[in-house]
Amino acid sequence: MAEPEVFAVPSASAEPEPAPSVSVIVPIFEEEATVDELYRRTVAALEDDGRSFEILFVDDGSRDGTFARLERLHAADRRVRVVRFKRNFGQHPAMQAGLARARGEILVTMDGDLQNEPEDIPKLVRAVEAGSEVASGRRQTRHDSWGRTLPSRLINGMLRRFTKVDISDFGCAFNAYRRGAVEPMLGAIGKQKFTKALILSGGASVVEVDVGH
Numbered sequence: 001m002a003e004p005e006v007f008a009v010p011s012a013s014a015e016p017e018p019a020p021s022v023s024v025i026v027p028i029f030e031e032e033a034t035v036d037e038l039y040r041r042t043v044a045a046l047e048d049d050g051r052s053f054e055i056l057f058v059d060d061g062s063r064d065g066t067f068a069r070l071e072r073l074h075a076a077d078r079r080v081r082v083v084r085f086k087r088n089f090g091q092h093p094a095m096q097a098g099l100a101r102a103r104g105e106i107l108v109t110m111d112g113d114l115q116n117e118p119e120d121i122p123k124l125v126r127a128v129e130a131g132s133e134v135a136s137g138r139r140q141t142r143h144d145s146w147g148r149t150l151p152s153r154l155i156n157g158m159l160r161r162f163t164k165v166d167i168s169d170f171g172c173a174f175n176a177y178r179r180g181a182v183e184p185m186l187g188a189i190g191k192q193k194f195t196k197a198l199i200l201s202g203g204a205s206v207v208e209v210d211v212g213h
Contacts, residue, residue: 009082020052023104027094028112041118061088096190116174117212124176133181133204137174139213
């Protein structure tokens with residue numbers, strides 16, 4: 001697959017801001033209707049927690065008004081950064097693009113459709129600060145059909161054997177990582193579908209954190 005063409009806001013030539021404590025990476029595709037709410041709730045959760053932060057949206061080739069909304073958010077709040085793919089490449093290449101550009105010491109990944117609750121971000125961050133390299137989100141009261149949960153159980157079993165790590169929800173994209181656990185794997189992230197499993201296979205320590213769904 002061809003490498004995605006990337007357009008970044010702000011541009012690479014812009015004067016860099018001081019590195020924040022926390023980077024929130026959000027791959028997003030045609031979420032015009034929810035991106036403003038996602039931004040508001042994420043900012044509220046992080047401001048209440050008192051840490052410096054940035055929110056790095058990766059627009060995976062949206063054709064609706066998502067990118068225009070992201071540009072407006074950046075213009076109003078310099079803590080918002082935006083990466084745009086020229087076409088749709090999928091969640092995992094988008095995740096890699098965000099992780100590669102994030103500047104925080106703790107990197108939080110989450111979905112862009114509000115299935116993850118931004119209010120849970122501080123719990124994940126605190127779990128990493130307490131000493132784990134990965135805070136693995138574990139979805140409580142999942143609102144998925146059996147057509148999704150049954151294959152998920154099979155995949156979880158497979159990935160437990162592969163990583164030799166006994167966690168219950170490899171498929172949850174809502175996680176926090178210490179930068180040092182992610183950097184050695186950046187070259188491989190995005191080329192397969194299981195970012196968390198890849199990072200854990202490198203020996204990163206992990207704790208599970210219950211999150212809403």
